[in-house]
Amino acid sequence: MAKMNLLQAINSALISAMTQDERVMVFGEDVGHFGGVFRATSNLQEKFGKARCFNTPLTEQGIMGFANGLASQGSVAIAEIQFADYIFPAFDQIVNETAKWRYRSGGQFSVGTLTIRTPYGGGIAGGHYHSQSPEAYFAHTPGMKIVVPRNPYQAKGLLLASIRDDNPVLFMEPKRLYRASVGEVPEDDYELPLGKAEIVKSGSDITLLAWGAQMEIMEKAAEMAEAKGVSCEVIDLRSILPWDVETVATSVMKTGRLLISHEAPLTGGFASEIAATIQKHCFLYLESPIERVCGLDTPYPLAHEKEYMPDHLKVFEGIMRSVNF
Amino acid sequence: MQHRNHLGDINTVHQVKLIDKGVVDIPMLQIMQPDGSIHSDATMPEISQELAVKMYRTMQFIRVLDERMVAAQRQGRISFYLASTGEEAASVGSAAALSDKDMIMSQYREQGALAFRGYTTEQFMNQMFSNEKEPNKGRQMPIHYGAKELNFMTISSPLGTQIPQASGYAYGQKMAGEEAVTICYFGEGAASEGDFHAGLNMAAVLNCPAIFFCRNNGYAISTPAEEQFAGDGIASRGLGYGIKTIRVDGNDIFAVFEATRKAREIALAENCPVLIEAMSYRLAAHSTSDDPTGYRSKDEEARWHAKDPIQRLGNWLAAKGWIDPAEDEKYLAAKRAEVLDELKRVEKVPVCSIEHIIEDVYDTPPWHLQEQLQELKDHIRKYPDAYPKTASRVKE
Ligand SMILES: Cc1ncc(C[n+]2csc(CCOP(=O)(O)OP(=O)(O)O)c2C)c(N)n1
Ligand SMILES: [Mg+2]
Numbered sequence: 027m028a029k030m031n032l033l034q035a036i037n038s039a040l041i042s043a044m045t046q047d048e049r050v051m052v053f054g055e056d057v058g059h060f061g062g063v064f065r066a067t068s069n070l071q072e073k074f075g076k077a078r079c080f081n082t083p084l085t086e087q088g089i090m091g092f093a094n095g096l097a098s099q100g101s102v103a104i105a106e107i108q109f110a111d112y113i114f115p116a117f118d119q120i121v122n123e124t125a126k127w128r129y130r131s132g133g134q135f136s137v138g139t140l141t142i143r144t145p146y147g148g149g150i151a152g153g154h155y156h157s158q159s160p161e162a163y164f165a166h167t168p169g170m171k172i173v174v175p176r177n178p179y180q181a182k183g184l185l186l187a188s189i190r191d192d193n194p195v196l197f198m199e200p201k202r203l204y205r206a207s208v209g210e211v212p213e214d215d216y217e218l219p220l221g222k223a224e225i226v227k228s229g230s231d232i233t234l235l236a237w238g239a240q241m242e243i244m245e246k247a248a249e250m251a252e253a254k255g256v257s258c259e260v261i262d263l264r265s266i267l268p269w270d271v272e273t274v275a276t277s278v279m280k281t282g283r284l285l286i287s288h289e290a291p292l293t294g295g296f297a298s299e300i301a302a303t304i305q306k307h308c309f310l311y312l313e314s315p316i317e318r319v320c321g322l323d324t325p326y327p328l329a330h331e332k333e334y335m336p337d338h339l340k341v342f343e344g345i346m347r348s349v350n351f
Numbered sequence: 352m353q354h355r356n357h358l359g360d361i362n363t364v365h366q367v368k369l370i371d372k373g374v375v376d377i378p379m380l381q382i383m384q385p386d387g388s389i390h391s392d393a394t395m396p397e398i399s400q401e402l403a404v405k406m407y408r409t410m411q412f413i414r415v416l417d418e419r420m421v422a423a424q425r426q427g428r429i430s431f432y433l434a435s436t437g438e439e440a441a442s443v444g445s446a447a448a449l450s451d452k453d454m455i456m457s458q459y460r461e462q463g464a465l466a467f468r469g470y471t472t473e474q475f476m477n478q479m480f481s482n483e484k485e486p487n488k489g490r491q492m493p494i495h496y497g498a499k500e501l502n503f504m505t506i507s508s509p510l511g512t513q514i515p516q517a518s519g520y521a522y523g524q525k526m527a528g529e530e531a532v533t534i535c536y537f538g539e540g541a542a543s544e545g546d547f548h549a550g551l552n553m554a555a556v557l558n559c560p561a562i563f564f565c566r567n568n569g570y571a572i573s574t575p576a577e578e579q580f581a582g583d584g585i586a587s588r589g590l591g592y593g594i595k596t597i598r599v600d601g602n603d604i605f606a607v608f609e610a611t612r613k614a615r616e617i618a619l620a621e622n623c624p625v626l627i628e629a630m631s632y633r634l635a636a637h638s639t640s641d642d643p644t645g646y647r648s649k650d651e652e653a654r655w656h657a658k659d660p661i662q663r664l665g666n667w668l669a670a671k672g673w674i675d676p677a678e679d680e681k682y683l684a685a686k687r688a689e690v691l692d693e694l695k696r697v698e699k700v701p702v703c704s705i706e707h708i709i710e711d712v713y714d715t716p717p718w719h720l721q722e723q724l725q726e727l728k729d730h731i732r733k734y735p736d737a738y739p740k741t742a743s744r745v746k747e
Binding site for chain 2: 115292293343
């Protein structure tokens with residue numbers, strides 16, 4: 027075990043993957059010698075050479091097209107998109123190509139060895155274009171997995187599993203926690219399961235569900251609620267697609283209440299999908315309407331960032347609304 | 352150009368003939384030498400004393416602003432800044448050759464063009480402090496300026512997006528019969544985006560009076576130009592799209608001025624785009640989030656310091672007797688004081704009240720946004736301490 031922040035844990039996972047499998051290549055804007063604008067790929071070029079860790083020209087569309095081709099050839103492609111806000115030039119390559127490669131070829135070809143890493147989320151005074159959480163756009167696309175870690179330990183294990191999973195994976199990294207989140211991480215190789223949620227804290231009155239950086243907020247809100255005598259079960263969804271309905275539904279059948287929270291705007295956010303599915307599975311167990319505490323239906327602001335964010339106070343209020351329904 | 356891609360017009364050869372780079376040697380226009388003297392065979396553009404001094408003072412102002420705001424960011428007073436040190440001649444010289452009616456679509460390192468148009472120190476500060484006096488309402492990060500009255504389109508961070516937009520804007524100007532062009536600034540890094548290719552091709556095919564002004568400053572954050580493209584810079588691409596192209600010394604403000612003046616003349620007279628590649632160097636860090644010591648040498652930086660565009664014009668002006676170098680220190684001191692005073696004053700101006708959070712998403716806020724605002728206001732009233740920027744002004 028070693029103390030690592032989230033970036034170091036990602037770096038450690040990449041080193042592990044590249045050491046264990048020569049076919050693994052890491053590329054994107056500024057990821058080479060510089061080690062990426064956040065330094066997630068520090069020292070990889072020194073360790074594994076310029077042919078396996080390299081800068082690309084500044085074109086996300088190009089990066090993803092290249093990554094698709096590389097992965098379809100059988101190499102293990104790990105493409106970095108510098109900010110999730112800049113993934114949209116690559117939308118076509120991801121949505122129409124990555125996600126449909128296997129299906130359209132009847133399984134003859136696939137890009138299962140592709141992993142897309144990208145930092146997402148707000149709380150860093152980044153305004154519209156360094157703050158967005160675009161998971162829902164991709165969750166509307168069958169054919170790829172979406173994974174979001176909440177801390178360094180989760181990041182390393184989930185990233186290694188994503189790289190080795192035989193499906194393309196969009197791995198979204200909570201950049202607000204890159205340096206802020208520090209924890210014990212095994213130096214050895216390990217994987218954590220995809221498609222499995224984790225119960226972070228058990229409780230009996232309400233289920234709080236989130237992922238990534240929002241988990242911190244949920245835990246803080248849960249503490250406030252506990253002080254008012256409300257017992258919260260806190261779940262980290264970890265995989266947005268496919269997602270662990272069973273764990274969530276089992277919890278909601280126990281607690282009778284569900285609150286889902288994400289930074290992305292409310293309308294069409296992934297919380298809507300969860301709410302629809304859970305009300306179907308748990309209709310007769312629900313004591314109150316499913317609560318969503320999310321970003322506003324506006325672009326991500328700057329001066330009003332604090333007001334926009336679904337912070338612990340808004341989550342706490344949501345919890346109280348639910349239990350007092 | 353009239354026989355685009357028409358097979359019948361192609362000469363045949365009977366042995367493989369590789370067309371390699373170097374077939375077309377694209378030279379760089381330079382009028383003023385690094386020491387400030389004019390090449391003996393160069394044609395000096397017509398520039399009045401007033402204009403030359405305005406260009407010089409604008410560059411000096413931007414240099415001061417950049418220094419101060421980088422310092423302000425280090426002190427935690429603003430969240431972010433991005434300097435244009437070393438590249439002032441490219442943005443100021445090109446803006447000086449335009450008409451105020453021309454639309455400017457910039458990338459983010461063209462504060463010189465904006466200052467030349469008349470954006471004031473106070474306006475710069477309002478934007479950087481995201482306050483309620485700022486016409487973009489504090490919605491974007493520092494340096495994402497936008498000023499409708501100055502025909503300066505609000506900056507967007509996603510790189511390259513303004514390139515095809517400039518083609519469309521210029522087409523609209525042409526259709527409306529305006530005697531105006533659109534200038535579109537972008538970096539050599541942004542020119543790798545698909546939008547660059549789409550935008551230039553469309554401008555050429557649809558005859559758009561746009562000037563595509565590439566600042567080739569050698570780097571895109573840490574990525575050197577050698578890792579960005581293998582061809583002869585950005586200029587060589589213009590030929591591929593059938594676009595008239597000029598490569599210019601970006602640190603020679605007279606060359607930049609003349610290239611842009613000429614480009615504008617052609618764009619208007621012939622209804623066509625022109626590509627300019629200005630060769631320069633980003634002496635500054637990419638932004639306050641960057642530290643270039645990890646990817647380039649002090650020697651390299653020193654070589655470019657020696658080509659400083661401000662010094663170059665200063666030498667020329669002094670030799671001409673159009674400025675008194677002793678005035679420089681006074682001017683710089685006055686500008687430093689002005690920037691500092693405005694900074695101190697403007698940092699106390701509040702941000703927009705919370706109602707603005709739902710404005711401009713649409714022309715008018717639909718019911719669901721009004722509902723969300725109401726909930727938000729109720730919430731802020733309940734926890735005023737958690738939202739210090741807006742709480743005191745939340746009523747009803
Ligand atoms: C679509 C997109 N991808 C990535 C980024 C992140 N980014 C911001 S500036 C920059 C480098 C741009 O370099 P260049 O175009 O050469 O302009 P310069 O900074 O040198 O003026 C990058 C990669 C972005 N803003 N937009
Ligand atoms: Mg550049």
